Amino acid sequence: MNPNAPSYSATTSDVNVRMMEVQVSTSREAEVNRPENTKRSYASKQKEYKDWCDEAFSSIPLKNRYTVYGDKLHLFLKDCVVNRTHRRDTGKTIKSVKAFVETDVEPTDIFLQRALPLVARKLADMQNADSRFRRKVLREFGVLHQKIDDLVSGRIPLWSLQEDGGERGRARSTEVQALPVPANNSGPISQLPDIPVRYRMSREYMVDNSVSEETAVKLAEENRRRRQRTLNFLSKNSTQIFQ
Numbered sequence: 001m002n003p004n005a006p007s008y009s010a011t012t013s014d015v016n017v018r019m020m021e022v023q024v025s026t027s028r029e030a031e032v033n034r035p036e037n038t039k040r041s042y043a044s045k046q047k048e049y050k051d052w053c054d055e056a057f058s059s060i061p062l063k064n065r066y067t068v069y070g071d072k073l074h075l076f077l078k079d080c081v082v083n084r085t086h087r088r089d090t091g092k093t094i095k096s097v098k099a100f101v102e103t104d105v106e107p108t109d110i111f112l113q114r115a116l117p118l119v120a121r122k123l124a125d126m127q128n129a130d131s132r133f134r135r136k137v138l139r140e141f142g143v144l145h146q147k148i149d150d151l152v153s154g155r156i157p158l159w160s161l162q163e164d165g166g167e168r169g170r171a172r173s174t175e176v177q178a179l180p181v182p183a184n185n186s187g188p189i190s191q192l193p194d195i196p197v198r199y200r201m202s203r204e205y206m207v208d209n210s211v212s213e214e215t216a217v218k219l220a221e222e223n224r225r226r227r228q229r230t231l232n233f234l235s236k237n238s239t240q241i242f243q
Contacts, residue, residue, distance in 0.1 A: 023067045052076055148230055
């Protein structure tokens with residue numbers, strides 16, 4: 001034991017009294033030396049604590065009524081703080097004394113403040129990607145619409161839309177073949193050889209005399225059906241395609 005330690009009375013009451021006096025003097029000294037801004041910050045909490053002490057410890061002398069020690073503080077927190085709604089009115093309640101100490105600043109608010117810029121950046125990236133996809137779709141449909149319009153109006157031949165790129169079709173000449181003229185053409189025109197001539201049509205469909213009438217009728221019917229299907233498709237989906 002420390003030989004310089006003061007000797008106390010053997011009675012427990014004297015020890016308790018001296019302990020309470022030291023606690024009171026320490027609290028008063030801390031209150032006097034506390035900065036003004038800290039005093040203002042603690043004022044509402046101290047008032048709540050003193051009101052609780054006046055009600056719970058009315059029989060204790062005023063000098064020692066507001067002394068703060070462990071058990072008394074926990075009792076105050078249990079009676080007045082636990083299950084209280086958060087100051088930020090989030091609908092949550094404080095479930096324990098430890099939670100009250102650890103949630104002086106609401107962690108959820110801090111998390112949201114940090115997450116909001118990331119969420120905004122993610123939404124912007126998604127909107128940019130959606131805009132790029134939309135422009136690409138509109139561009140593709142624009143090209144398709146132009147091809148269909150050219151096909152229906154006769155500006156391009158049907159074989160140009162084939163899967164092989166019209167290689168077989170391009171192998172066929174679309175130019176008008178000139179009639180062969182003999183070296184000595186002094187004879188009448190009626191005596192020229194009867195050679196079938198291929199004409200260049202307005203839609204670049206080539207017809208020669210070797211195509212039978214039945215085949216020509218079938219081709220015309222097929223072209224008519226394709227044109228009707230194309231027009232029906234455009235009339236039903238024009239709003240979505242060219243919006």
